[in-house]
Amino acid sequence: MIYVLFILAVFSATFLNSNISTVLGYENNVTTVAFLPLTLFIIIQLMRKKIVILKKDNNSSRYVLLASILILFFKLSYGQYDMFKTILLFSFIPYTFAMYLEHASCKEKTVLQNVLIALLVTECLLAVYERVTLTVLLSTEETYSSMNRAGDTWSFRSSALFGHPLGNAMLVSVINIYILSSNLSPLRKISCFAIAIIALLCFNERGNIVITLATSLPLLIKLYNDASKKFRRKILWVCFPLLLAGVVQLPQSDLGGRLFNEKSGKQDNSTMARLEALTAFKYLSTSEVLIGGNNLNDKVADKMDLAAVENGIISILLDYGIILGILLLGLLFCFQKDKLRVYPWWNKWLILLLFYGIGFTNPHLSNPMQWFIFVCAYYAFRPNLKNKVYGRK
Template sequence: MKSKESFLLYIFITLFLGLSIQQFLHLTIEGKGIIALSHYLALPFLLLVFIRNISFVRLTNSETKLFLIVAVFGLLNIVVFDRSAGLSGFLNFIIEPILLLSLLRITRKKQVLFIRKMLILFFILECGVAIFESVSKVILFADINAIDVMGTSLDMRAYSLHGHPLQNAFLVSMLSTIILSSKMKIQNRYALFFLGYIAIFAFNTRSSIYFLGGIFVINLLRDMRSNKMKVWHKTMLIAFIITVIYFSMSYIETHSLGSRLSTGLTKDDGSSNARFVLIDILMSLNLNDILFGIRDETVLFIMQNNELIAIENSIVNLIFGSGLIFTICFLFLMFKELKSIGANNFTFYTTIIICFLLLNTNNALQTSCPIIPILVMSLYTFKNNYLQNNTTNKECKQSKNGY
């Protein structure tokens, strides 16, 4: 691969220069234009590497179709429906991930493993900053009004490297799931997972706490049923997990992490009620609006009429912005695209499940947080068949053009 330094720089910026860091360094761009809402710091490096290696990359059938729906629905939005084309969103969660994956395919194993180390370092730093912020009640990087963040000490939420707690929690939940089901040493997997789980309490996001708890139980049962582990290994693992859980819960209770768990997910809670309201709003739309979406002004009117500060649901936002037809096409093709990475089925499906659940409680796709690019690089660098000694002939052939 040509311009390997630029590719690694893109990875570094994507992981470590999140919205909080950009605000701290005064690198943010005001407004709602395509540049301000896209990954403007990292994307130029990715485009440079893609252009310099364009003769080596090959797009899959799913990738071609994803580019096609970007063109079709972009034109429909501008010409037919007289609304914004949504190009920043298309860039963030369709075009950028496709370019990234096409380049990862021609990257040598040595560099893929280096990127995996960068991901682990990012995970540890992201979680460490979150825990420190929540315990110290000090936001290190995000440029926000402290009173809006904390309210009372019991409602403290960490902002870590990537801005809003919801987006950070999405990234940590996703990486925790992939790490826990990877082929790392079992003690390292569970140690990193519990670090991530404590960080989720620091972000104080209830949905992530519940969902990631479910992922933990599924993985633990799978490891306990594994024939590859001897009885004494399983005994040691159980003892290790009980010890970690005990000290983790003590730490969480001592430092008042996850205080929002005391409020149930019911209509009596403002945040939860907003999600119930969305269901009523969707049911009230006419068929044309559901199929092809509604104008931004209409979305704003609906939010004001229902006293909603934000629509914390990426799927509903996609339906509002581009319609049900686009949303179904995008989800189906992106599923096929991620499946083509080749991660083992257990890792892939547990990751897809938690991502889909979080997309329904999180507006991550409508932000500049690089959720899908980090999902792509995580699945690719942790995919088990890539790390085995016997590399497939196809991968060997591709790596000849790698760096």
């Protein structure tokens, strides 16, 4: 029964925390539908003492939880009751679940792997279908039309499961780099990488594509060097011609999108928007800068005449305030750095570079879903290395 609840919890928290729930009629209860099974699972495991907060290997998770309690009391004392759900999803649920996943069984790890791979494939297939048909499946045209208002095929951006192309692209990139860093077979790694890159082209997010390619390349080179001679020959005879064809064709086709189209630089001001995000605090009072608030991202975006604050770090600081926001970000980074010690030092920094490189140019870093996927992908694809820790650089 608990195993079935685990499967339901993981599936709901990943697939139903999307526009699928909206289509099913749960528009006003997406969070409840998505995270209720996981919350119930966590409560049961706490009661069964399967989650022990005071365990030594839960230190980094525990510090995040303690900081979240401090932030929650601080926010409630200032009457920011709308922050309760955000803090619950951003900190309490992911890092309490992380304590359970630290000692999850191989069977549960396999479930987590399969769900995340299914999520990746679903995201990518939806993105490709939308790009080929130039239609939006799950997002409503009213909320999504501003993304595609140019009306040109090169500028079209798929919406897939989670609506905004930036949020989708970041999620796909995070799962991809964990798969490339895993013990999965070379064929599965290359297959997942290929569909991820195609999907990123459909999401049409330039910075994300460049960062994903740059951080994936060392892992692909390692994969090639570690592969058997027979598999290397297959890569050279199959993958290399496809790669070459893609390099030649993409700049000349609409699929190259905003990355290659010369009109992109003239019609798109996203680079300036990301630079302007660094000046966000000048639009706020001292108390707003220190305390933060759920409405400040929208307030600053309105002042700047932008759709959003195009910087995930700044978005988090606007939500939580400059002091507690820096504390929370510092503890989250320590959690990531601590857990990623199971990888070689260069691999660890590639994962962090991808996550924060994309997040620095993407407001969706402040979305709890991105951090939840980071945690789940880490435990799903973490190498099975017993008592072995790589360089701590």
